[in-house]
Amino acid sequence: MSAVDIDSQADARAWLRTERQGRLLRVLVGGPWLARDAARLDGLLKDLNLGDAPEAEIDGSAVTRLDSAGGWLLVRTKRAMERAGKRVRAFNLPEVYAPLLHTIEQEHTAPPVTMEKRHGFLPFVERTGRATVETGRQGYRMLGYLGRFMIEWMEAMLLPRSNLRIAALAHQVEEIGINALPIVGLLSFLIGIVLAYQGADQLRRFGAEIFTINLLGVGVLRELGGLVTAIIIAGRSGSAFTAQIGTMKVNEEIDALQTIGLNTFDVLVLPRVLGLLIALPFLTLYADIMAMIGGAVMCYFDLGITVPVFMRQLHQAVTMNTFLVGVIKAPVFAIVIGLVGCFEGLQVERNAASVGKLTTRSVVESVFLVIVLDAGFSILFSILKI
């Protein structure tokens, strides 16, 4: 005879005891056998020594409350006894719990759920492999999408369908362009200030403060203005495209559009990409101007260069070409941001997590592509000696 656990407050807590009567092993249980105690009871039952008795019984007549977790623990113990080759003579529980035990015993025949292992080296290799293959497929799909966009666009331009959505386009231009003016303006202004300040600091050592303006003019107009604007818009509008289209996809709105017979490309993609195509060059121009103002302010306060002097020096430093080289990139960036945004939106699967995942991916991809393209343009222009 051995007592496994005799609880001092046997009424309040579930308890469990074993008795050996000759050939018979009796397991006595009582108290509330509930889920909230299951972790403790599980430990007790695992430590239970079944011994070598050929017969066993479970006496739960003292059980005051039972729920499915408690019931499962008892059923599991009974099964363990049977597996150990014992004849289970009795399995007594108060009559009220008969339906519950029936449910547990009848239906639960499948082996316990095993969880997939997701940590460690091999799963890491597997994930890396899958991600690599997926990146390849992604590039392939995006290329196909670019082709489709070109065809649809040409069609829309060459044979203007009466249903080119002017209202939608105007709305997009407002949303992408006009509503972005404050943030683009402020950031460009600050970049102008920072660039002028740092430039002046360095150039002063050579007594060449005045060339701060050259640095500012060429740096912003050629590169930074367009790049910063494109990155802001990728974060602001590219992500919005993915989230909007993705949410529509989750909501089956895209399917609804198609069954009504509308071309999702016309309705969703073209207005967004064309809106960007119109808005981004103007935003770039605006960013250039704001950065120049920021630079002029800094030059005035830091170097004492007045605005007329600033303008004259700027006029000498940059040509129309400098400005055009910067702005010509904007439409390319616009198409990349718009296409990636819409493409990722349409890739969304019918669950909420997918929207977030693809929105992140859309922003990362478009920022990446914008910077890569900018580098490409730099090389191209240097070969062309512009």
Added chain:
Amino acid sequence: MGGRGEREVVIRVRGVVNAFAGQVIHDGIDLDVYRGEVLGVVGGSGAGKSVLLRTIIGLNKPKEGTVEVFGEDPAPHRERPENSVQMRWGVLFQEGALFSSQTVAENIQVPLREYLKMDQELMNEITSMKLSMVGLPDNAARKYPSELSGGMKKRAGLARALAADPELVFLDEPTAGLDPISANQFDVLVKDLQKSLGLTVFMVTHDLDTLRATTDRIAVLVNKKIKVGTIDELTRDPDPWIQEYFSGPRGRAAIAGGEA
């Protein structure tokens, strides 16, 4: 609580008023739900069934009135005291509301892991048991919610609601969108669980068969008020909406089916 009457009141709603954008939805609702009963809640579209459910589970703060569940305020707490009401109830939302970044098994284990500190092995066993209880195959355990059909999501949602063996279960339209056979199994399941676990069930449903098969009492939301009674009592109610509801062709068929 529960001392004075013969039955313990699990949910006590007193004078609840809810209004959105100036439109009054509930105008003074009183409701008692007793331990161990299955209460069905019906009402026309927009009658505020879901709002009532959300008010009781503390997701919506009523404009006026009080709600007590197990004698406590059900509003979500910042800290989690032991034995909080959240531990004692399970909620099945209309679309299942499974956490989409987790597998079905992980979903079911959330309440087990958070509250009960069980071994992974025991949690797996209990998960497997709950899955078979709600009639899902074992291989559903490793699937993500996006890979499940609507009916399977509901079952998985129910398995999660039942995971930690709550005393009180809220079901929001549990049989909507299920085929009649599954809906019937669901009714049997709810009734079984209620019998064997002594569960209290608060169920929003439009399924007249479910109402007839599972509920002890029915609460009807009509004209911003609530009327509670058994099917027999309600069929004798003079209110035109209630008459239409229970004596329309569907209502009659369901009730006749029950008597046959």
